[in-house]
Amino acid sequence: MQIRPAELAAIRAGDIDVAFRRWERPRVRVGTRMRTAVGLVEVTSVDRVPMRSLTAADARRAGAASLAALRHGLDRLHADRPVYRIGLRYAGVDPRHALREAVPDAAEIDAIVAWLDRLDRASPAGPWTRATLLLIDELPATRAPELAQRMGRDTPSFKQNVRKLKERGLTESLDIGYRLSARGAAVLDHEGHPRSVPGRAVPEPGIPLPHIGAAATRALTAHGVVRLEQVAGLSESDVLALHGVGPYALRHLRTAMDAAGLSFRDDSGASPHAGAAPETS
Structure with a gap:
């Protein structure tokens, strides 16, 4: 479910608490927590509603300029599909932000290393975790297709692998490509992997x-x-x-x-x- 940046900011501030979409069937479930640019946004309700039932109050809660603007927006695309009202609330910061900035202790590093080893053993294409971390460290803010080519992988499978690393706070996504997190740098340093830029500064928190x-x-x-x-x-x-x-x-x-x-x-x-x-x- 895509939400525009201005709407995300309004959800975080509590000024928007619903969205309206035309879907053939619901694409989110109650309780779903979406990771967004402003943090976690939780789905609190999903209801199919008649277009004629929409009110000016609905428009205000959705951040639309008016009821007419809300209806016009819904009619622009897929006017033949039913309308769903999705309740939304800000559910706090993305826990991965704090995770990737937290340098792990020895026990945590051992657990991360064991997890990376399991990923490597389970991969039909062979070990990839350390090579991916080292490549991102060497080439931060580089487009994923270029990184995938260097790894000899197709772009979708490369991105899927990077998402696994991101879930553990080892990398973070940029507008272009990725960068190694403080957590990821600590793991590479602990294992003694040669860094492309020795002493590269650890990413600043923020x-x-x-x-x-x-x-x-x-x-x-x-x-x-x-x-x-x-x-x-x-x-x-x-x-x-x-x-x-x-x-x-x-x-x-x-x-x-x-x-x-x-x-x-x-x-x-x-x-x-x-x-x-x-x-x-």
Whole structure:
């Protein structure tokens, strides 16, 4: 179930608690917790409703400008399908965020290593876990098809494998490709694997950049900006001055920062978030 960034921010703030979709059959279940850019969003209800029963209050709860706008949106695509009302609520931060930033102790590392070994033994294509972690460490923010080609794998199966690593907090997804987490780096270091860049800095804790497009992501990461907290050290004009960053990226950055309680630095030079200045070297 796709939800736009602005709607996610409103769900997190409690301003939106329902969504309406035209589906042939329900695509989510009550109790489902979806991982989103703002954290976990839980499905609290799924009900088929007649279009004629929708009200202005429904439109407000869904974040629509008006009842007419809500109905128009539902009629734009698949007008022959029934309408479902989905209850939604913010259910907290994605637990993987904290997990990937937590450096495991010796017992945890042993458990992770044993799990990686089981994945390797069960793979019909042969061991892949350490090679995948090392490749992501070597080539962060690289498109998945390029990484898959280097591994001699097709892109869908490569992505599926990376998702397994992500579930254990060993990697994190970027707008382009992936990066090794502090947890993943600790496992590689513990096993003594040769890192492509010895002493590569462990990823800083914080909120990763939202999906803002490949060009904008490249522009920010090239300046060492990979977290929202670092964006807060820049003014809007600073961000727009970067080649590849346009209104679309700025809008999504602003929405993500609002949801996180952050804001851009004032153009006067005074930052409302001390210590959030980005790395530029």
